[in-house]
Amino acid sequence: MEPYRTCKLFGAVRVVLGITDAIALLHSPVGCAYNLRYLLTVRGAKVNRIVTTEMSEKEVIFGGEAKLRRAIREVDKRYSPNLIVVLTSCASSIIGEDVELVVRDIRDEISAEIIAIQSGGFEGDQIEGYKEALRKIVELVRENEKTDKTVNLLAIYRYGKDVEEISRLLSTMGIKLNAILTAKTNLSTIREASKASLNVIMCEASGFDAARYLKERFGIDYIDPLLPVGISNTREFLESIADEFDLDISSDINKEERIAKGKIEKFKEKLNGKRVCIISGASRSAPLVRFSHELGMIPVLVSIDRVGETTLKDLERVTNECGISPKVLIEPEFRDVLSAIEDEKPNIILGGLYERAFTKILGIPICDVMHSEQLTMCYKGAINLAKKIAEVIVSSK
């Protein structure tokens, strides 16, 4: 009754938003588009590429295919996008609107490439949306000559300092980022994704289907390392990519790692023995546990809103390695998380915007490690996060 997850449309929309020359056309009542625009704006995204056919009761009863056709033509003319992605909502999915037919019919008439994705909210949660939309998007990839030492990041939907930092570190080993699917990418880059010889899955809950497809169709290998959050995760992340190309970690990276370790030491004094609750999605849970442990903190609770293919295996590996046994909540309700936090009495919560509610209710401080614009990954991200966590803890006293 108190959800800790959202709907399929949410994930599908985010995949489309990561393509800068694409428009997400929701075949939906206005609310779906407005709410997503609102929420994603609060989370720092640019949302003007989310548009809607504005279905009303009339379209629900008589079918909205005519309105959808008009909207597609309008989008094509008004925004001149390279790609239009038609996304169904609960309303259009329930009445079984034949969006594939409309898309097939109108394809030759418009300038943009166009695809349709079934993303009715009740059809699944956001992970299903990410997964299916990404799988559909990679069908746009075309045959290309392989470029040496080139990788794609797969299943990452937020561009920012983190991606730039990963790119910078990889470049010190002569490895080039090709396509980032889907964050600040575009249709032509997507089509050229087959230039890469390796896909690095950044979200194991949503990336495997697309990775398997690209492996089968273009022979691109894939790996799913833990996200580079903290020192040892970053090391492992970079090594796993370097191994694929028979490369050694560059001396620049070794140097940066030494510096980061040194800088983190001074925060450790403030963080040592502090109890931490980690509330996250699939891909950040194990990395954050390991990083918290690295900082001398004690992870007492890990809550994962939706587990993916390897989430629990990863978490088990990390907790065994750290010799800790935090309470683990899997796909909980909000109230379950609330009462677990109440029981564990942590000093700090690591989470995102949704977790601010716990600070409001329980007065326990939160450090946003998900939705901020700040650097959270790789060595510099580790220093930055350690500093931020220490500040939150000190200021809450």
Added chain:
Amino acid sequence: MLIGCDPKRDSTINIVGKQLKPLLELIVEKESVEFEEVVHKGYNGVLCVEVGGPEPGIGCAGRGLLLAFKTLKDLGVFDLDLDLIIYDVPGDVVCGGFAVPMRRGYAREVYIVTSGEYLSLFAANNICKAIRRVGAKLGGIICNSRGVKGEIEIVKRFAEMIGSRLIGVIPRSKEINLSELNSKTVLEFMPESDVANIFRRLAEEIWKNEKLVTPRVLTFDELRSINVTKCR
């Protein structure tokens, strides 16, 4: 008053002598609809409403019924001083919307028209499920003959098994077809015919009917057993 609730929009043709512009079509075309556009007077003062619905294969007719009933309520149709309202609903109650006329506040009695054919009875049995679900009452079964051997017996047995009764039998008749071809009811076109009298008697039965039941729903095997007996 007769309210035709089938998206095929064919319920009221024989009373008003033409196909009415359906209510839902009016709603789509205009901001607001007027009473006079929706309610039409037909043969013998019978008021008629044709609800209509989407084209086959698109949209959601069930949702259309919900909107139509809301509009009829807003127009004050249910506040009229009427002798009787008949809701003509399609035989397959395929979703929640089609059960709307049976819900509280609308039809007080439900009559199921079926032939003696197995699949027709199957559909009738399904309607019983919907009647139970929405808490409506079944007034009886009307046999619309298809010429199946032992048909009246079969429908009668079905009616009894679900705890109801056979309240009337409409024979297979040339007069009905002929009247239909002239877009008229039998009562208007051939008022002296036997069939017209059969309809009058049926109307009388329904008018004074007090045996309203919550029907039992037959199992698959029970339904089959009616069929098997027929074939012997």
